[in-house]
Amino acid sequence: MNELEAFRQETRAWLESNCPPSMRTPMPSDEIVWGGRTVEFKHEDQRLWFERMRDKGWFCPDWPVEYGGGGLNPQQAAILDAEMRRLHCRPPQINLGIWMLGPVLLEFATEEQKQRFLPPMARGEIRWCQGFSEPNAGSDLASLRTSAVLDGDDFVINGTKIWTSYGNKSDWMYALVRTGPMEPKQAGISLVVLDMTSPGISVSPIDLISGKSSFCQVFFDNVRVPRAQLIGELNGGWALGKALLQHERNAMSRFSESALPTHFDLDEFLEKYLGDPQTPAETALQQRAIACLMQEEAFRLTNRRLFETLRARQDASGLMAIAKLVHTEQERSKFELLLEIMGNHALGWAGEGFDQRELDLTGAWLMSFAQTIAGGSSEVQLNVIAKRVLGLPEAK
Amino acid sequence: MSLVYNEDQLQLQDSARDFLAARSPVAVQRALRDEGSALGYSPEVWNGMLELGWGAVAFSEQDGGLDFGFAGYAPLFEEIGRHLSASPLLSSVVLCGGLIEQLGTDAQRHHWLPALISGERRLALALEEGARHQPDDFAVTARRDGSGWVLNGSKSWVTDAVSADGWLVVASEADGGCGVFLVSADQPGVQLRTRQMIDARNMGALQLDQVRLADAARLGDNAACAALELVLDRGRACLAAELLGLAEAAFAMTVDYLKTRVQFDVPIGSFQALQHRAARLYAQLQLARSSVMAAFEVLDRSTGSVRERRRLVSLAKWQASQLAQHVGNEAIQMHGGIGVTDEYDLGLFLKRMRLAQNQLGNADFHCQRYGDNRGA
Numbered sequence: 001m002n003e004l005e006a007f008r009q010e011t012r013a014w015l016e017s018n019c020p021p022s023m024r025t026p027m028p029s030d031e032i033v034w035g036g037r038t039v040e041f042k043h044e045d046q047r048l049w050f051e052r053m054r055d056k057g058w059f060c061p062d063w064p065v066e067y068g069g070g071g072l073n074p075q076q077a078a079i080l081d082a083e084m085r086r087l088h089c090r091p092p093q094i095n096l097g098i099w100m101l102g103p104v105l106l107e108f109a110t111e112e113q114k115q116r117f118l119p120p121m122a123r124g125e126i127r128w129c130q131g132f133s134e135p136n137a138g139s140d141l142a143s144l145r146t147s148a149v150l151d152g153d154d155f156v157i158n159g160t161k162i163w164t165s166y167g168n169k170s171d172w173m174y175a176l177v178r179t180g181p182m183e184p185k186q187a188g189i190s191l192v193v194l195d196m197t198s199p200g201i202s203v204s205p206i207d208l209i210s211g212k213s214s215f216c217q218v219f220f221d222n223v224r225v226p227r228a229q230l231i232g233e234l235n236g237g238w239a240l241g242k243a244l245l246q247h248e249r250n251a252m253s254r255f256s257e258s259a260l261p262t263h264f265d266l267d268e269f270l271e272k273y274l275g276d277p278q279t280p281a282e283t284a285l286q287q288r289a290i291a292c293l294m295q296e297e298a299f300r301l302t303n304r305r306l307f308e309t310l311r312a313r314q315d316a317s318g319l320m321a322i323a324k325l326v327h328t329e330q331e332r333s334k335f336e337l338l339l340e341i342m343g344n345h346a347l348g349w350a351g352e353g354f355d356q357r358e359l360d361l362t363g364a365w366l367m368s369f370a371q372t373i374a375g376g377s378s379e380v381q382l383n384v385i386a387k388r389v390l391g392l393p394e395a396k
Numbered sequence: 397m398s399l400v401y402n403e404d405q406l407q408l409q410d411s412a413r414d415f416l417a418a419r420s421p422v423a424v425q426r427a428l429r430d431e432g433s434a435l436g437y438s439p440e441v442w443n444g445m446l447e448l449g450w451g452a453v454a455f456s457e458q459d460g461g462l463d464f465g466f467a468g469y470a471p472l473f474e475e476i477g478r479h480l481s482a483s484p485l486l487s488s489v490v491l492c493g494g495l496i497e498q499l500g501t502d503a504q505r506h507h508w509l510p511a512l513i514s515g516e517r518r519l520a521l522a523l524e525e526g527a528r529h530q531p532d533d534f535a536v537t538a539r540r541d542g543s544g545w546v547l548n549g550s551k552s553w554v555t556d557a558v559s560a561d562g563w564l565v566v567a568s569e570a571d572g573g574c575g576v577f578l579v580s581a582d583q584p585g586v587q588l589r590t591r592q593m594i595d596a597r598n599m600g601a602l603q604l605d606q607v608r609l610a611d612a613a614r615l616g617d618n619a620a621c622a623a624l625e626l627v628l629d630r631g632r633a634c635l636a637a638e639l640l641g642l643a644e645a646a647f648a649m650t651v652d653y654l655k656t657r658v659q660f661d662v663p664i665g666s667f668q669a670l671q672h673r674a675a676r677l678y679a680q681l682q683l684a685r686s687s688v689m690a691a692f693e694v695l696d697r698s699t700g701s702v703r704e705r706r707r708l709v710s711l712a713k714w715q716a717s718q719l720a721q722h723v724g725n726e727a728i729q730m731h732g733g734i735g736v737t738d739e740y741d742l743g744l745f746l747k748r749m750r751l752a753q754n755q756l757g758n759a760d761f762h763c764q765r766y767g768d769n770r771g772a
Binding site for chain 2: 267286287290291293294295297298299301302304305308309312314318319322325326379381382383385386387389390391392393394395396
C-alpha cells in the first residue's frame with residue numbers, strides 16, 4: 001500500500017470514529033457554526049466536531065503546522081476533502097477569513113504577521129469580514145476613498161465601507177484603504193487588517209428589499225490602526241485585493257456547497273399551484289417552466305464540462321467567466337417564473353394565509369436581485385467576457 | 397466519452413477542418429447556389445468525405461464500418477456547419493444507413509450498408525408529410541397485398557431526394573405500427589417533384605400511388621417505431637452539432653467584424669452596447685456546446701434509459717436551435733448593411749441555420765418532448 005492510500009485509510013477511519021452521525025446530514029443554513037471570539041453551538045455534537053477538527057489542525061489542513069495548520073501536502077488535502085464528501089461531513093466551522101485572507105497572508109505577510117494572525121485563524125478564534133466596496137466604489141472598486149493617513153506609528157482611518165457581510169458579527173476586518181491620495185488610483189491603495197472593537201468604528205446592518213440581511217455598512221471615525229497591521233507594501237494593496245478576490249470566488253463556491261441553500265423545485269410548485277386540468281394560460285406557464293428546467297440542465301452540464309476541461313488540462317477560462325453571469329440570471333428568471341405560477345401566494349409579506357415556504361420564496365425571489373449585483377455585477381461579468389475572452393477593444 | 401473531445405475526436409476534427417477548408421470553403425456552397433445545382437452538393441466534396449471514411453465512422457467492422465463510435469459525428473458535423481458544407485452524409489448515411497443497421501435483415505444489411513458507406517449508392521429518408529416535423533403519425537399507408545405490400549400517400553419533404561438511388565419510406569401499417577420500406581427510384585407508381593430550398597439544397601415531394609413492393613422491401617419483420625426514434629435522435633444530434641458549428645462560424649465572423657469595423661473613429665467593438673451582446677452570445681454558445689456534447693455522450697453508450705436519451709437529445713436540439721436563431725439574428729444586426737447583402741457570406745449561414753433548425757423538430761417540438769420525458 002502506498003503512502004497516500006495509507007493516509008486515505010487512516011483518514012477515513014478517523015472521520016468515521018470522530019465525526020458524529022448528526023454532523024453527516026445536510027446542513028441547513030441556520031446550523032452553520034461560525035468561527036470567532038464567541039462561537040455558538042446549537043448542540044453538543046457541533047461542539048465535539050468543531051473541537052476535534054480544530055485539534056487536528058484540519059480547519060486549514062494544507063497550512064504549515066507552525067501556523068496552526070494540518071501540514072498536509074496537496075494530495076493529502078485532496079484526500080481529506082474527498083473523504084469528508086464521501087461521508088457527507090459538514091464543515092466543522094465556516095470562516096471566510098480562512099479561505100480568503102489566509103492564503104494571501106501566507107503569501108504576502110511578514111513572518112511576524114503570520115505568527116500573529118494565522119494560528120488564531122486556524123483555531124477558529126477570529127471571525128473576519130471584508131471591507132472593500134464603498135458607497136461610491138462598487139463596480140469601480142479602485143476609486144475607493146476611505147483614507148488611511150500615517151500619524152506616528154499608526155494609520156488614522158476615516159471613511160466608510162459598505163456591503164460588508166456580517167460586519168456586525170465579525171471580530172476583525174481586512175480592508176482596502178487609500179494611502180496614496182496623489183497616486184494614480186490603483187497605485188494608492190493599501191491592505192490593512194483591523195480589530196472591529198477599535199474606538200471610532202460603528203456598524204449598521206442594511207435592510208434589503210427582501211428584508212433583514214447579513215450586509216452592513218461600517219463607518220470609520222479617526223480609527224487608529226498600528227502600522228504593523230499593514231499587509232504587503234504601502235500602496236501595494238491593489239494586487240493583494242485582486243488575489244483576495246480570486247480566493248473569494250473559490251470561497252463562495254465552497255460556502256454555497258456546504259450550506260444547504262433553500263431549494264425551490266419547480267415541479268413541486270407546478271403541481272401545487274397549477275390547476276388540474278390546466279387552463280390554456282396555465283399550459284403556457286408549464287411550457288415556460290420546461291424551458292427554464294432545460295436552461296438549468298444546460299448549466300449543470302456546462303459546470304461538468306468546466307470540470308472535465310480542467311481535468312484534461314485545457315483552457316477553461318471562458319467557461320469560468322460565464323459561470324456567475326449565467327447562474328445568477330437563471331436563478332432570477334426561475335424566481336420570476338415561480339412568481340407567475342404562484343400568483344398572489346408569492347406576493348405576501350406577512351399574516352395568515354401564507355405558509356412559510358411561500359414567504360421564503362418571496363424572500364428568495366427578492367434576494368435574487370442582489371445576486372446579479374454582488375460579487376461583480378452581470379455588467380462587470382459581461383465586460384470581462386468581452387475583453388478577456390473575446391478580445392474586444394477597450395473603449396476610448 | 398465525456399463533455400470534452402478526446403484525442404481521437406480532436407484528430408478527426410483536425411482532419412475534417414483541413415479537408416473542408418481546402419475542398420469545401422463557403423465559395424463552393426455559393427457556386428452551387430449560383431449555378432442552381434439540382435443536386436445541392438458537390439460530388440467531388442462528397443467523394444472526398446467518403447474517401448476520408450466519414451461514411452464508415454459509426455458502423456461496426458462487421459457492417460463494413462470503422463467502429464469509431466457515434467461520438468465521431470460530433471466533431472464532423474460541427475466542422476460541416478462551420479464550413480457550411482453540403483453533403484448527403486446525414487440523409488444517406490446517418491439516417492438511412494442507421495435504419496438499415498437497426499432494422500434490416502442480414503441480407504438487407506449486407507446488400508446496402510457497404511454500398512451506403514462507400515457512397516456507391518445513396519438513399520434519402522421519406523418521413524415528413526407536413527411542413528413541421530411529425531415523427532409518429534403518418535398518412536402514408538402500407539397495406540398487405542398477398543406476399544407483398546402496397547404503399548399509398550405522399551411524402552412532401554424528402555431531403556436530398558434528387559438523384560437518390562431510392563428512398564426509405566416510413567408508413568403506417570394496419571396494426572397501427574409503422575414500417576420502413578425500400579423504394580427504388582425507378583419504382584412504378586412513384587412520382588417525384590423537386591424544389592430548391594433557401595439553403596440551395598433540395599427537398600422532394602414523393603407521390604406514392606398504388607406502389608407494389610415485394611415483401612423483401614420492408615426493413616426486417618418487426619415494428620419499426622423504436623428503431624426509427626433512435627435513428628432520428630442520432631440525426632437530431634448531428635443537426636445540433638451542425639447548428640453549433642454554423643453558430644460558431646457566424647459568431648467568429650461577427651467578433652472579427654466588431655474588431656475591424658471603424659465608425660466614429662473607433663472600432664465598433666469598443667462600444668459596450670455591442671460588447672455585452674457579443675458576450676451574451678458567447679455564454680449561450682457554451683451552454684449549447686455542453687448540451688450537444690451530452691447528447692452524443694448518451695447516444696454513444698449503450699446504457700442509460702430511453703427517456704434519458706430523448707431528454708438529452710431534445711435538450712441539444714432545443715439549445716442549438718435557439719442558439720442559431722439568436723446568433724444568426726444578432727450577427728446580421730451587428731454587421732449592419734453588409735450583413736444583408738448577398739455578397740457577404742453571413743446570409744448563407746442564416747439560411748442554412750433556419751433549415752437545420754426546422755429539420756427533425758424545431759425548438760418548440762423539443763421543448764415539449766423534453767417535458768414529456770422528464771423523470772427516470
